[in-house]
Amino acid sequence: MNQDTNKDNYHNFLGVTKDTLDPVLTKMRRQDLDRWFGVACSAPFKKLPTIFKSLGALGKISFSTLPVIGPGLVILFGVIKSWPLWITISSIAAIILVLYIILVQQYISKMISIASEHFHLGALKARRPKEYELWAPLIKQNEKYSTLYDFVGIYFKADNDKSLREALGILNEQSLQNKNDDYALEIEYLENEIVRHEKAISYLVGLIKDTNKSLYRFVNDCMNFYELDFVCGYTIYEIKDDHIVKIMDKGTSGSSPSKLPLTEENALIYSAVDVAMHPEEGTKYNNSSPGRTVVSSYMKMLNGVNWVWCFHFDDTNDKALYLALGDDIIEVREVYRLVHVFCLILQKASLSGKEEILDGNERSSDGSQSTAEG
Structure with a gap:
């Protein structure tokens, strides 16, 4: 295997790597590690329209005409009708709660899968900490494999010092653009943090006002x-x-x-x-x-x-x-x-x-x- 073949192999390897890892790393770097559980808990409610639509379709089926399971379902519904109302309501509530927990767990399993569109870095860190530690060094760096791919390609193709310097100048411009993109992401993150802190401060101010009111009511012997x-x-x-x-x-x-x-x-x-x-x-x-x-x-x-x-x-x-x-x-x-x-x-x-x-x-x-x- 000659030197040119080795160069092509290394360069092609970096090409595959950048196409695979850069989108994943970019997504990871944008995510908030602390808010994954709230996303998971709210996910089942986003499925409600689909669930209601499915229930509407099931409601049009005459279960008594279904072979094998039809008679069984009719008997089951008859038994349920004979239950006291509180047992029926409690059973329905328990079933809904169990289904909700199952849906949340299903969504969390998607959140810890890197290949899933629902992937969330916070869920990976909480549920699979050892896997998170493997990714952490890459996440903390702001460089991209695409920049490395371009650098290696230019280095391999340069036939003299002048062409190498010209190529590196182009690469520096690309690197500067990548850093500008990263800075834009950082600015977006900081703006979101400002919104979060302003919200927290507003809640604390409201808490202080309510506390002061209660203290005055205590002085006036009417706090309860x-x-x-x-x-x-x-x-x-x-x-x-x-x-x-x-x-x-x-x-x-x-x-x-x-x-x-x-x-x-x-x-x-x-x-x-x-x-x-x-x-x-x-x-x-x-x-x-x-x-x-x-x-x-x-x-x-x-x-x-x-x-x-x-x-x-x-x-x-x-x-x-x-x-x-x-x-x-x-x-x-x-x-x-x-x-x-x-x-x-x-x-x-x-x-x-x-x-x-x-x-x-x-x-x-x-x-x-x-x-x-x-």
Whole structure:
């Protein structure tokens, strides 16, 4: 094999490599590592039109006329009709939840496949960290294989120093254009980061305003638990022996169980039970239904009492996602410390005999109301 053949082989190899890897690396460099799970959770909802269309087609079929399975389906539907309404609704909800989880997992499997159009680098890092480590050195570099391909081609074809310098000058222009493209991507990324930080700051400003309002209401003896929804709806559970009991529910659908035994089975379903049983593991969360999230935090209260605070919110609620689950902008621990201290204030007021503070009706002895304003 002569020298020219070797040159052609190396150059052709780089040609295949650039066509394969450059698009993949460019896509990886543009993606946000922290937002893949939200994309996965929202993916099933994008399929709803297709699902409804399929259900509409199935609704036109007369199942009783189908051979073999038709009679079985008719019997099954008859049994379902005989069930109490709550069993039917619970069964449908459970089936929908299972299907939702299956769809999310299916989408995540696509997100970790580099060949898939749904590929996401954050999912690869979370689910296949060893594979991510193989790609990480290439992702951190901004160079492209196409630039290397052009450089090698020019080097191989140059027959003297002058032609090589001219060729390298052209290559430098191409490299400069590639860097300009990379800078444009960086600018786009930074602009998106600015939007994210502005949004986070706006949520923090709103939180500070609500906090100040509650503090003034505390000074005026009219602060109560019902105003602590400055992040989103919530429930509070008190831990009692081998179970938890709901003592407060504000801004939710009201479907949270009033009492839950502390069992490992319940811990797999309810984050409130999970964090009550394993407080040392920190905040827990679960999807109570498709598109709904519950985030639970353990709180040590006065007089040896322990509570569990649960945020309830839709996955489309950006404010709650920022403040309850947190990210690289907001330190979510401080939000939970804020909630905790307000609960301690209200509990202490209740223990000291100020029952009125819980319903916001504290007044002075002559029937008037003494207030502080801000």
